[in-house]
Amino acid sequence: MKFILSSDAGKPHLRLSGDDYKYVIKVRRHVVGDTLTFRNRMNLSQEYRYILENTDGRQATFMLESQSDLPCESTKKLHIGWCVIDPKTVEKVLPMLTEMGVTKITFIQCHRSQRNFRFDYERFERIMESSIMQCGRTSFIEFSESASLSDFLSTHMDCVILDFGGEVLNTDEVYETVIIGCEGGFHESERSLFTNHRVRHFSSPMILRSESAAIAVAASHL
Numbered sequence: 251m252k253f254i255l256s257s258d259a260g261k262p263h264l265r266l267s268g269d270d271y272k273y274v275i276k277v278r279r280h281v282v283g284d285t286l287t288f289r290n291r292m293n294l295s296q297e298y299r300y301i302l303e304n305t306d307g308r309q310a311t312f313m314l315e316s317q318s319d320l321p322c323e324s325t326k327k328l329h330i331g332w333c334v335i336d337p338k339t340v341e342k343v344l345p346m347l348t349e350m351g352v353t354k355i356t357f358i359q360c361h362r363s364q365r366n367f368r369f370d371y372e373r374f375e376r377i378m379e380s381s382i383m384q385c386g387r388t389s390f391i392e393f394s395e396s397a398s399l400s401d402f403l404s405t406h407m408d409c410v411i412l413d414f415g416g417e418v419l420n421t422d423e424v425y426e427t428v429i430i431g432c433e434g435g436f437h438e439s440e441r442s443l444f445t446n447h448r449v450r451h452f453s454s455p456m457i458l459r460s461e462s463a464a465i466a467v468a469a470s471h472l
Contacts, residue, residue: 251278251383251384252287252322252383252384252385252386253287253288253289253297253383253386254266254270254274254286254287254288254289254383255288255289255290255291255379255382255383256270256288256289256290257290257291257292258290259288259289259290259296259298260290260293260296260298260314260317261314262313262314263303263311263312263313263314264288264300264311264312264314265309265310265311265312266309266310266312267308267309267310271305271308271309271310274286274310275305275310280302280310281302281305282302282303282304282305283301283302284301284302285299285300285301285302285315286299286300286302286312287299287300288300288312289388291379294321294382294388294389295319295320295321295388296317296318296319296320297317297318297319297320298314298316298317299314299315299316299317299318300312300313300314300315301313301315320388321388322386322387322388323351323387323388323389324350324351324353324387324472326351326426326471326472327353327426328350328351328352328353328354328426328427328428328467328468328471329352329353329354329355329356329406329426329427329428330347330352330354330355330356330427330428330429330430330464330467330468331356331358331396331402331406331409331427331428331429331430332355332356332357332358332429332430332432332460332464333357333358333359333360333362333363333399333429333430333431333432333436333460334357334358334359334360334363334364334367334432335363335367335432335433335460335461336364336367337367337368337369337370339460339461340369340374340461341373341374341377342461343461343464343465344374344377344378344381344391345377345378345380345381346465346468347391347464347465347468348378348381348382348385348387348390348391349381349384349385349387350465350468350469350471350472351387351468351471351472352391352468353391353392354391354392354393354394355391355392355393355394356393356394356395356396356402357369357393357394357395357396358395358396358398358399358402358429359395359396359397359398359399360398360399360431360432360436360437360440361399361436361437361439361440362431362432362433362434362435362436362437363432369393369395371393374391374393375390378390378391399429399436399440399443400443402429403429403443403447406427406429407446407447408425408426408427409425409427409428409429409447409448410423410425410427410428410429410447410448410449410450411428411429411444411447411448411449411450412428412429412430412431412450412451412452412463412467413431413435413436413441413444413449413450413451414435414451415449415451416448416449416450416451417449417450417451418450418451418452418453419450419451419452419467419470421470423450425448428467430460430463430464430467431460431463432460433459433460452466
């Protein structure tokens with residue numbers, strides 16, 4: 251774990267109790283005198299180093315030792331335009347996309363998307379909290395929604411579209427926005443919108459699931 255998130259980070263003293271206490275003392279086995287790193291989600295770029303002063307079996311008390319401005323971000327921006335899929339599937343891969351530095355995800359209503367899905371962005375943030383504490387990232391993925399593929403394409407003319415056909419997506423190709431289809435892929439009426447856009451595919455002959463394609467494109471963009 252790179253740091254611990256605490257709303258009290260930055261104060262002269264802070265306390266840990268509950269699950270955070272159990273993890274730090276029981277699992278990680280920190281003892282009095284150890285130095286731990288904390289961050290506050292209100293200003294994630296600031297790193298606070300605390301010395302463990304006391305533990306009484308239920309809570310641990312820390313004293314602020316130092317403070318530094320130490321952001322940790324990917325050098326490349328990646329915006330995924332993701333045709334709507336089951337939110338539970340998104341939740342499974344969200345930690346990996348966070349670690350790989352994905353900047354933003356826009357969920358797009360497409361022809362083959364199920365219309366009854368609703369995204370719980372507060373739950374997404376809780377999932378990302380665990381991920382950023384492990385990987386050290388100092389920002390959350392930004393989320394938005396688009397009513398249709400045509401709307402998204404009209405405002406992202408330089409995007410890459412992952413689909414069958416077109417050229418192989420090379421690791422040295424420059425792009426910041428990529429569109430990934432939902433289960434079942436794009437409808438022919440949607441493919442007619444791709445004329446003036448870059449259509450790419452992976453060199454693998456296998457068909458990827460939507461979430462696998464998201465992970466693959468994020469990994470290739472590292």
